[in-house]
Amino acid sequence: MAPPAPTDTAAPPARPAPAPVRWWQRPWILPLALFSLTFLLYSVPPYFSLDPADARLPIPETPSWYFPMLVTHIFGGTLLTLLVILQVWPWLRAKYPAVHRWSGRVYVLAGIPLVGIPALLISPFSGSGTSTQISNTIWAVLWLGFTVLGYVMARRRRFADHREWMLRSFALIYGIAFNRVIIFLLIPIAVLQASPEALAGDPRELGMAIAPASSFLSWLVPLLFVEWWIKYRRPRRRRRPAAA
Numbered sequence: 697m698a699p700p701a702p703t704d705t706a707a708p709p710a711r712p713a714p715a716p717v718r719w720w721q722r723p724w725i726l727p728l729a730l731f732s733l734t735f736l737l738y739s740v741p742p743y744f745s746l747d748p749a750d751a752r753l754p755i756p757e758t759p760s761w762y763f764p765m766l767v768t769h770i771f772g773g774t775l776l777t778l779l780v781i782l783q784v785w786p787w788l789r790a791k792y793p794a795v796h797r798w799s800g801r802v803y804v805l806a807g808i809p810l811v812g813i814p815a816l817l818i819s820p821f822s823g824s825g826t827s828t829q830i831s832n833t834i835w836a837v838l839w840l841g842f843t844v845l846g847y848v849m850a851r852r853r854r855f856a857d858h859r860e861w862m863l864r865s866f867a868l869i870y871g872i873a874f875n876r877v878i879i880f881l882l883i884p885i886a887v888l889q890a891s892p893e894a895l896a897g898d899p900r901e902l903g904m905a906i907a908p909a910s911s912f913l914s915w916l917v918p919l920l921f922v923e924w925w926i927k928y929r930r931p932r933r934r935r936r937p938a939a940a
């Protein structure tokens with residue numbers, strides 16, 4: 697009698713466990729952490745006094761809730777900046793997946809009420825002009841949308857989609873830190889273009905001149921970078937044909 701033909705129901709051969717990711721195989725994690733900490737140490741301390749006079753941006757008198765909302769946003773943003781480092785750290789994800797899950801829940805469930813919604817509420821009141829108000833509003837809406845989508849995808853166990861939406865969300869969180877780099881690059885351009893009278897005048901005028909460009913570029917450049925990363929730097933496992 698002929699031996700039975702192999703059927704589709706046979707168990708597939710066990711996949712070899714992926715090799716552990718060593719920190720030196722992901723050399724960007726240390727510079728990213730240092731960049732984040734430098735940004736936080738520079739940007740957040742003026743708000744510890746809870747005095748609007750110490751703020752780095754002009755605080756509008758109305759609405760009265762602007763400053764409390766901004767401070768909530770900044771302290772929540774500090775937490776999220778630190779959590780992003782944990783979330784993208786491959787070693788921690790592989791070694792302690794429970795830490796990844798819990799810090800991810802905190803990122804979403806604390807980030808939406810403490811960072812995203814306050815950002816959306818204060819965006820229309822930015823003292824840097826209409827273009828900045830529009831840019832900030834788009835930035836906040838996109839962050840809220842990406843973060844909710846990332847969370848929903850994780851709940852549905854669609855982890856490839858979860859990863860992509862969360863990378864977009866993290867890119868927008870880095871918008872504020874990247875804003876410092878952009879300002880540093882745009883100021884020389886503004887100085888070169890300014891008239892001698894403008895240069896002798898109030899330096900805040902130069903800040904206002906670059907505010908719309910710096911606002912849009914701050915979140916757009918990290919988002920485009922992450923789109924490139926998602927498209928061209930997918931984990932090799934997902935690019936292999938199914939048969940492999």
Ligand code: HEM
Nearest residue numbers: 739752770773774815819822823832835836839868869872
């Ligand atoms: C999607 C993420 C974020 C959005 C949409 C957002 C949005 C905003 C908006 C609308 C303002 C007011 C700007 C103005 O009135 O012109 C602001 C200010 C500020 N945000 Fe955020 N932000 C985000 C993430 C963060 C994070 C992660 C931090 C980290 C601490 C942070 C820290 C600050 C600080 C320090 C200010 C005061 C202005 C400054 O020093 O630049 N933000 N943000």
